[in-house]
Amino acid sequence: MPDRADHARPRGVAPPKRHRPAEQSLFSGIYGLVxxxxxxxxxxxxxxxxxxxxxxxxxLLTALAAGAAHGYAHVIAQRAAADGTAPLSRLRLVLAEWPLVAAVLPTVGMLLAAVAGWWTEATAAEVALLFNTAALFGWGTWAARTAGHGWPSSLRAGGLDMLIGLVIIIADALIE
Incomplete structure (x- = not known):
């Protein structure tokens, strides 16, 4: 029977890298869902x-405009900091906002399903709100886990993100 030493990593060998999404991607995804x-x-x-x-x-157009505006704000901040980055680097800052646009695609898809007659627009809006609220919980939990938090802390973070979606649902119900 092998002992624990057989499973130890030799000195100088780095642990395998886990894919960790960039903080910006997590931020943009949550922002896009909201x-x-x-x-x-x-x-x-x-x-x-x-x-x-x-x-x-x-x-979709609003998400594209918001993503472009947010990315361009990063470009302006770099200029203000007198960072002499190349134009290609500035373009990357704008394109890095893709998770914001990607996060609205399920909502767009649900509205397009209403165009196809699969359900009414009101149903599509309700389902989108519920889906986005659940997704906020998932993204918030994932972001906390990525940051190294344990499960209880990560679930609390996801719950707080989900609370944003619930506030939007409650406000929508009260306003309409």
Missing amino acids: LASALVAALDATSATADPGPDALWV
Whole structure:
């Protein structure tokens, strides 16, 4: 029977690297989910003139604009810091906001499903709010685990992120 020494890593050998998403990706993903929830909550999906096609397009365009604006804000901050980075590096800063746009795609997909007649826009909006709230819990938990927190702390962080989605759902119910 082998002893524990057989499983020890030889000196000078680094532990295997686990994939760790960049902090920026986690931030942008959570931000995108909150943005998607706020946008879908603002839709007047229950009116007789509900039109999920243009609404889906506006959600996507708003996410693209927010991602570009956030990335460009990083570029401006670099300039203010007199960082002499190359234009390609600045472009990477803007493109690094892709998780924000990716996070709204499920919401856009749900609205497009309403265009296809699979459900009403009101149902799509409700399902998107619930999905985004659950996803906020997942992303918040994942972000905390990535930062090295234990499970109890990570679940609390996920719960706090989920609370943002619940606040949006409650506000949507009270306002409509």
